Amino acid sequence: MNIIEATIRNTRTKGEVNLLRIKGSIPAIIYGGLEKNQKISLSKKNLKNLIEKQNFLSNIISLNLDGKSENVLPKEIVWDPKSDEPIHIDFLRIVKGAVVLLEIPVKFINNDKSPGLKRGGVLNIVRRKVELKCPTENIPKELIVDLDNLDIGASIKISSIKLPTNVVPTIQGRDFVVATVAAPTIIKEPEKPAEETTEEGAEGAEGAEETAEGGVEAEAKAGEGEKKEAGKEADKKEDKKAPAEKK
Numbered sequence: 001m002n003i004i005e006a007t008i009r010n011t012r013t014k015g016e017v018n019l020l021r022i023k024g025s026i027p028a029i030i031y032g033g034l035e036k037n038q039k040i041s042l043s044k045k046n047l048k049n050l051i052e053k054q055n056f057l058s059n060i061i062s063l064n065l066d067g068k069s070e071n072v073l074p075k076e077i078v079w080d081p082k083s084d085e086p087i088h089i090d091f092l093r094i095v096k097g098a099v100v101l102l103e104i105p106v107k108f109i110n111n112d113k114s115p116g117l118k119r120g121g122v123l124n125i126v127r128r129k130v131e132l133k134c135p136t137e138n139i140p141k142e143l144i145v146d147l148d149n150l151d152i153g154a155s156i157k158i159s160s161i162k163l164p165t166n167v168v169p170t171i172q173g174r175d176f177v178v179a180t181v182a183a184p185t186i187i188k189e190p191e192k193p194a195e196e197t198t199e200e201g202a203e204g205a206e207g208a209e210e211t212a213e214g215g216v217e218a219e220a221k222a223g224e225g226e227k228k229e230a231g232k233e234a235d236k237k238e239d240k241k242a243p244a245e246k247k
Contacts, residue, residue: 001071002050006063009041026086030063030072032093040065044086051077051086055141058102060094073100073136094136101170103129106161106178107142116152120184123147127178130158131170138164145179154181 009027011017017027025041040063050056056074063070072091080087092100106128111117130143143161150156156179158169169176 001060001062003062003064003069004042004046004050006040006042006065008066009039011039021087026089028089028091030070030091030093033095033098035093038065042089047086047089055105058104058139059141060136060139061091063091073102073139096137098136099133100136100139101131102134102139103131104134104140105129105142106145108145108147108179110146110148114147114150114181116150116154116181117147119152121152122182122184124180124182125178126180127176130161130178132163132167133170134164134167138166140164140167143178147181150181152181152183156180 006028007025009020011020011027020027020041021044024044026044026047028040028042030038030040042063050059050061053059057077058073060071060073063072071094073094074089075092076090077086078088079085106125108123108125111123114121114123117123132140134140140163143163145156145161155177157175157177158171159175161178163169
C-alpha cells in the first residue's frame with residue numbers, strides 16, 4: 001500500500017486554493033463513512049508519480065494526516081484543461097465492511113506460450129477493464145488472464161478469471177467475453193494491370209525504336225554501297241578516256 005503525506009487545509013476562497021496550487025500542492029477532499037468531509041492538500045510531485053500508474057483509481061492509499069493514518073480510495077481527478085495537470089482529487093474514506101464499485105484493469109500473461117498467437121493469431125481484447133463490486137478490504141489490483149495453451153478460436157470469459165473472495169462483476173446474468181484469440185487476417189495486395197500494360201507498351205516502343213534504328217542503319221549501309229559502285233564506274237570511264245587524249 002502506498003503512503004502519502006497529507007496536510008489539513010483551511011482554505012475558504014478560490015484565491016487561497018489557487019495560491020496553494022502555485023506553491024506546488026494539490027487540494028483534495030476526503031468523504032464517506034460516518035465522519036465529516038475533510039479538506040486536505042498533498043504534494044503535487046509525490047502524487048503525480050502515483051497518478052501515472054494505470055491502476056491509480058483502484059488502489060487503496062494510506063494518507064498520513066497529522067500523525068494519523070487513514071486509508072482512502074481515489075475516486076475522481078480533476079484536470080486543468082490547458083496545462084493537463086491535476087488540480088483536485090476526491091478520496092473515498094475506506095470503511096470496513098463497505099462495498100465499492102471499481103473498474104479493475106485486465107493483465108494478459110504468457111503470450112509467448114499461446115499456440116494460437118505463435119501461429120499468427122491476434123489477441124482481440126474486448127474489455128481492458130472490468131467493473132467489479134469489491135469489499136473495501138479485498139480490492140484486487142488487476143485481473144490476470146493466462147494465455148498459456150490457448151489456440152486460435154479460444155474465448156476468455158469472465159468465468160475463467162479467478163476473482164478474490166466476495167468480489168463479483170457488476171454485470172450479472174451472462175458470462176461476458178473479456179478477450180479472444182482470433183485468426184490472422186491476410187491482406188492480399190491487388191494486381192496492377194495498368195502498370196503492366198504500361199511496361200508492355202514501353203517494351204513495344206523500345207522494340208519499335210530498335211527496328212527503326214536497324215532500318216536506318218540498313219539504309220545507310222545500302223547508300224554507302226551504291227556510292228562505292230558509282231565511284232568504281234566513274235573510275236572505269238576515266239580509264240577508258242585516258243588513251244584517247246594521248247592520241
